[in-house]
Amino acid sequence: MANIGYVALLLALVLALYATVAALVGARRRMPELVMSARNAALTVTGLLTLSVVILEYLLILGDFRTLYVAEVSNRAMPVFFKMTALWGSQAGSLLFWSWLMSLFGGAVLLRKWGKMRTLMPYVIAVTQITLFFFISLISGIWTLLAVPLEALGLTSGAQLLADMVNINPFHQLGFTPADGNGLNPLLRHWGMIIHPPMLYLGFVSFVIPYAFAIAALVTRQTGDLWIRATRRWTLVAWLFLSMGLLLGGWWAYGVLGWGGYWAWDPVENAALMPWLTGTAFLHSVMIQEKRGMFKVWNMALIIMTYSLVIFGTFLTRSGVISSVHTFAQSGIGPLFLIFIGLMFIYSVILLFERLDSLKSENELDSLLSRESIFLLQNLLFLAVFFVTFWGTIFPVVSELVARQKAIVGPPFFNQVNGPLLAALVVLMGIAPLMPWRRASVQKLVRLLLWPVVVGLGVTAALFALGLRNFAILPGTQLRVLPVSLFYGFAAFTAVVTLLEYWRGTRARHRSTGEGYLRALWTLLGRNRRRYGGYLIHIGVIMMALGVIGTNFFQSETQRNLAVGESFTITSTLTGDYTLTYEGLRSLPAPDDVSRTGATLSVSRNGRNIGELHPTHDFFIPQEQPMTIPAMRYSLIEDLYVIVAGWEDGGATATFKAFVNPLVNWLWIGGFIFILGTAVAAWPDPAEDRRLALASAPRRTVPA
Amino acid sequence: MNKKRRYFGWLVPCIILTVTVAASPVFAQQPTADEINAVAKNLSCPTCTGINVADCPTETCAQWRAKIGELLAEGKSEQEILDYFAARYGDHVLQVPPKRGFFVLVWALPVIALLFGLAWLAYLMRGWAIRRAPVTVESVHGDQAPRGVSGQLSDDASLEDGYLKRVQQDLEKLS
Numbered sequence: 001m002a003n004i005g006y007v008a009l010l011l012a013l014v015l016a017l018y019a020t021v022a023a024l025v026g027a028r029r030r031m032p033e034l035v036m037s038a039r040n041a042a043l044t045v046t047g048l049l050t051l052s053v054v055i056l057e058y059l060l061i062l063g064d065f066r067t068l069y070v071a072e073v074s075n076r077a078m079p080v081f082f083k084m085t086a087l088w089g090s091q092a093g094s095l096l097f098w099s100w101l102m103s104l105f106g107g108a109v110l111l112r113k114w115g116k117m118r119t120l121m122p123y124v125i126a127v128t129q130i131t132l133f134f135f136i137s138l139i140s141g142i143w144t145l146l147a148v149p150l151e152a153l154g155l156t157s158g159a160q161l162l163a164d165m166v167n168i169n170p171f172h173q174l175g176f177t178p179a180d181g182n183g184l185n186p187l188l189r190h191w192g193m194i195i196h197p198p199m200l201y202l203g204f205v206s207f208v209i210p211y212a213f214a215i216a217a218l219v220t221r222q223t224g225d226l227w228i229r230a231t232r233r234w235t236l237v238a239w240l241f242l243s244m245g246l247l248l249g250g251w252w253a254y255g256v257l258g259w260g261g262y263w264a265w266d267p268v269e270n271a272a273l274m275p276w277l278t279g280t281a282f283l284h285s286v287m288i289q290e291k292r293g294m295f296k297v298w299n300m301a302l303i304i305m306t307y308s309l310v311i312f313g314t315f316l317t318r319s320g321v322i323s324s325v326h327t328f329a330q331s332g333i334g335p336l337f338l339i340f341i342g343l344m345f346i347y348s349v350i351l352l353f354e355r356l357d358s359l360k361s362e363n364e365l366d367s368l369l370s371r372e373s374i375f376l377l378q379n380l381l382f383l384a385v386f387f388v389t390f391w392g393t394i395f396p397v398v399s400e401l402v403a404r405q406k407a408i409v410g411p412p413f414f415n416q417v418n419g420p421l422l423a424a425l426v427v428l429m430g431i432a433p434l435m436p437w438r439r440a441s442v443q444k445l446v447r448l449l450l451w452p453v454v455v456g457l458g459v460t461a462a463l464f465a466l467g468l469r470n471f472a473i474l475p476g477t478q479l480r481v482l483p484v485s486l487f488y489g490f491a492a493f494t495a496v497v498t499l500l501e502y503w504r505g506t507r508a509r510h511r512s513t514g515e516g517y518l519r520a521l522w523t524l525l526g527r528n529r530r531r532y533g534g535y536l537i538h539i540g541v542i543m544m545a546l547g548v549i550g551t552n553f554f555q556s557e558t559q560r561n562l563a564v565g566e567s568f569t570i571t572s573t574l575t576g577d578y579t580l581t582y583e584g585l586r587s588l589p590a591p592d593d594v595s596r597t598g599a600t601l602s603v604s605r606n607g608r609n610i611g612e613l614h615p616t617h618d619f620f621i622p623q624e625q626p627m628t629i630p631a632m633r634y635s636l637i638e639d640l641y642v643i644v645a646g647w648e649d650g651g652a653t654a655t656f657k658a659f660v661n662p663l664v665n666w667l668w669i670g671g672f673i674f675i676l677g678t679a680v681a682a683w684p685d686p687a688e689d690r691r692l693a694l695a696s697a698p699r700r701t702v703p704a
Numbered sequence: 705m706n707k708k709r710r711y712f713g714w715l716v717p718c719i720i721l722t723v724t725v726a727a728s729p730v731f732a733q734q735p736t737a738d739e740i741n742a743v744a745k746n747l748s749c750p751t752c753t754g755i756n757v758a759d760c761p762t763e764t765c766a767q768w769r770a771k772i773g774e775l776l777a778e779g780k781s782e783q784e785i786l787d788y789f790a791a792r793y794g795d796h797v798l799q800v801p802p803k804r805g806f807f808v809l810v811w812a813l814p815v816i817a818l819l820f821g822l823a824w825l826a827y828l829m830r831g832w833a834i835r836r837a838p839v840t841v842e843s844v845h846g847d848q849a850p851r852g853v854s855g856q857l858s859d860d861a862s863l864e865d866g867y868l869k870r871v872q873q874d875l876e877k878l879s
Contacts, residue, residue, distance in 0.1 A: 257760040266754050364832050373829060380821045388814045397809050403806035408748045410799030418815055559737035
């Protein structure tokens with residue numbers, strides 16, 4: 001069975017290469033049959049990869065431990081559901097899964113856009129299939145063939161790295177059949193971790209579509225809006241999945257890792273954040289191209305960056321080059337990845353430079369006071385956050401290579417430098433919707449900004465007066481001079497602007513149709529999905545900002561060692577004192593390979609009893625891995641979050657860590673609204689499609 | 705004028721006060737777990753990766769926390785304790801590299817990049833501002849009026865960014 005899977009993989013490899021070559025030759029020589037053949041080959045690759053995935057799932061469920069991968073990530077004790085999700089539990093499986101998802105997207109775009117974008121298609125095929133060829137090659141074991149010649153050349157270490165790659169073939173067979181497998185990493189046995197990787201992968205791979213169309217547009221010199229219109233929804237979907245992946249990852253970390261936070265600026269988290277940042281910049285700046293025909297080069301550059309970062313992110317995650325808590329997957333595929341990223345990036349940039357002449361802007365900026373210029377500033381800030389994140393992530397490697405000095409760049413760096421940039425972005429998010437395209441008059445702008453500014457300042461002052469007097473550190477210094485209440489003022493300002501936008505639109509409909517306000521709001525949303533979906537996203541972001549500011553500046557934390565019957569107190573910034581009393585420790589029923597211990601704490605707030613909390617400690621026996629599972633008391637105002645860090649004498653005394661995380665649930669609620677808004681914006685809207693088609697009909701360029 | 709000077713007169717002492725309060729060492733005979741964690745947060749676990757000493761469950765980190773406790777009890781400041789660990793085990797046990805030598809680049813490069821970006825943006829915009837002139841009307845597409853036209857609409861017309869108009873059109877289609 002495993003052999004069939006492996007053969008399917010090899011066939012997919014060969015066909016992906018064939019599809020790439022056939023598509024390119026067919027397009028150059030104008031041979032439609034050859035392009036057609038490339039298309040069929042590409043679709044067959046999708047089919048073959050599907051077969052491989054099905055077979056690997058079959059082997060996992062069956063528990064075929066002769067297959068190395070199955071033995072690595074599963075064992076007999078695991079429930080079937082976890083056996084199935086072990087498909088993305090480790091290196092080989094997740095690369096196969098990644099390739100399969102990409103081939104699905106590639107296949108879908110071929111089926112959906114074939115008739116409409118015939119001239120772009122050969123290059124779309126070439127881009128997706130060459131990427132697939134590379135990814136399949138990593139897990140097919142063919143690189144091991146190069147080990148022998150490298151060895152002969154005397155490059156022993158390189159040869160060894162390549163020879164070891166035989167192990168990242170998901171169908172690699174052991175010479176014997178182990179009695180049982182190792183089982184999945186316990187940290188991954190959580191539903192958040194089950195959904196998080198597929199979402200992230202979906203987000204990653206679906207960015208191949210806008211990138212492939214961009215490259216196709218450059219090659220064929222059809223650099224108008226065609227590629228942007230063709231891929232707008234794909235880009236939004238990619239962005240949607242990436243956002244969901246990031247949010248779920250944060251939620252999982254908060255609920256499972258037990259350090260009281262949700263985001264640690266870990267290299268692997270950063271790897272997923274970076275394409276999201278440039279992708280967000282891209283989503284905004286394509287609007288300028290659609291409306292005003294400007295910034296064409298910039299958009300190309302952004303999508304090239306975003307896709308390169310997707311591959312770079314996969315590289316960071318999969319190569320273990322920068323070690324982090326996510327060391328689930330390490331191997332010698334790093335160098336190959338670097339070569340691939342390098343070639344892809346250099347090719348894209350050269351192509352972009354060669355086509356600069358066809359990317360001339362149709363318009364110029366009319367005024368500094370315009371939505372275009374705000375968008376530019378926004379793009380710059382997103383890129384700045386990206387750069388800080390990128391630099392902080394790779395700095396340890398750079399430092400070791402260049403200065404031979406080891407270093408760690410931890411969360412304080414990212415928080416201090418990115419914090420103010422993100423705050424500035426929230427403010428811009430408030431100003432941009434008020435800014436008209438082209439040019440604003442100062443008086444009108446003042447009139448539009450008046451109320452939001454008044455409310456923002458009012459909120460700042462009120463919170464400060466109410467006792468919210470924390471100060472944030474000025475980046476790069478030790479000076480605590482930025483009042484945190486100002487950040488809430490920013491959020492309030494932006495919220496007012498965004499809500500006013502809804503109000504104006506609703507009122508306009510209400511006045512001219514006599515529809516009730518609710519109905520008017522509903523039709524408004526339905527008929528301008530991009531615009532009002534976008535504003536919904538902004539509202540989500542503001543809610544998330546409340547949580548981020550709350551947890552960053554008002555979190556309280558305490559640690560105590562207690563005997564049974566003793567209590568300790570943690571003071572919340574917002575609601576007063578929580579007193580926790582240690583009632584005892586006992587072992588709890590758990591699966592065979594886990595030993596579970598739970599503590600009981602009774603909790604009172606400001607002297608009033610409010611119930612019990614049961615933080616638990618799991619010890620995974622085969623892996624000898626402990627895991628602390630926090631107990632939480634949720635509310636919209638704050639979470640009380642407790643973990644049991646350790647105990648002595650069978651629980652006579654125990655150490656607890658408690659956190660109060662103010663407003664943290666707004667992060668998840670905001671995240672939900674954010675996702676909802678993205679779905680609204682991405683939802684197919686025939687009316688808008690017609691409008692866009694009409695708007696750009698006379699501009700459709702003839703292929704060169 | 706007088707008022708303004710008085711305001712500044714207060715500002716400086718306020719800043720100094722804030723800085724000293726924020727930076728002053730926590731002086732304690734018997735440091736609490738919280739005081740130890742506050743320092744330990746700035747150190748990275750030496751044996752594992754991506755986790756700070758305060759959150760780390762390993763034996764090594766427990767020993768380090770005990771050492772931090774001893775140093776705090778001796779009256780050492782947070783900075784002195786961090787220096788102690790950095791001198792003994794290397795700079796990479798700090799959560800953030802010290803601001804000297806090559807490590808200055810961690811902080812400097814983002815700032816330089818941002819300034820460069822802003823300068824570039826300013827240059828672009830200035831270029832546009834200078835070359836701006838009421839030029840051609842390339843084409844007008846459907847209802848996306850603002851798109852192809854350059855520099856000839858009144859402020860009022862440009863302020864109207866199409867969507868209220870589209871609301872109107874939708875309504876006309878309905879009726």
